[in-house]
Each structure stands twice: as C-alpha cells, then as structure tokens.
Amino acid sequence: MSATAQAADTPLSEKQRRILEYLQSNADEQTYFKSRLIGDELELSAKEVGTNMTAIASGDYDIDVEKWGYSSSTTWMVEA
Template identity: 90%
Template sequence: MSATAQTADNPLSEKQRRILDYLQANADEQTYFKSRLIGDELGLSAKEVGTNMTTIAEGDHNIDVEKWGYSSSTTWMVDA
C-alpha cells in the first residue's frame, strides 16, 4: 500500500489527506510540527489540525505521528 493510499476501513477525509500530504512532503526536513503552523500553511484552524491529526496518527500511512507537547499549540513529532 502506498503512503497516501486510503484503506477501505478508514478512508481519510479531504482535510486529513491535505495534512498527511503536507507532513509527508516536509518530514524529511523537519521533525516537529505545531498544529497552528500546519493550519496556517493549509488554511485550517489549529483545532481542525489537531482533531484530524489523531486519525492520521492512529492510521497506517507509512508515517509515525506522536503528540509531543502543548506549548502555545499542540506539537507533533513526525517520523517518515
């Protein structure tokens, strides 16, 4: 299965797909991502990003996402 393939049991929404694509495109250069800054890049609120990151973190997308910190915005550690 490719890194961006949807599974039949848990298809990604358009927002989740956009967030996942953003993370995959930037994970080689960056490890930590703030919800607020992802939202700024994608035209989403930090809350929208945080809500959707949980689904991405729980899925099998060839990328590891872990909630890392909460200072001024949730920080996510991403390993591709």
C-alpha cells in the same frame, strides 16, 4: 481487527488527506510540527488540525505521528 487496521481501512477526509500530504512532503526536513503552523499553511484552524491528526496518528501510513507537546499549540513529532 486492530484499531490501527480499522483506521487504515477508513478513508481519510479531505482535510486529513491534505494534512497527511503536507506531513509526508515535509517530514524529511523537519521532525516537529505545531498544529497552528500546519493550519496556517493549509488554511485550517489549529483545532481542525488537532482533531484530524488523531486519525493520521492512529492510521498505518508511511510516517509515524505522535503528540509531543502543548506549548502555544499542540506539537506533533513526525518521523518518516
């Protein structure tokens, strides 16, 4: 079984589910997301967002997530 399939089989935590839903609802209007700003919206720290984004990025969901940059906060490129 591939790492992607394993990640998709693993249920998301509450924080990961909230982050995924946020990204899904905003990916059509926006491509780049900073961990700090996602955290502000979801009342999480930038570190909590970054830690949980790896599970979303490696999972098989209806969005593609890629770590993009590090200026003032990790930036994620998200495509629907």
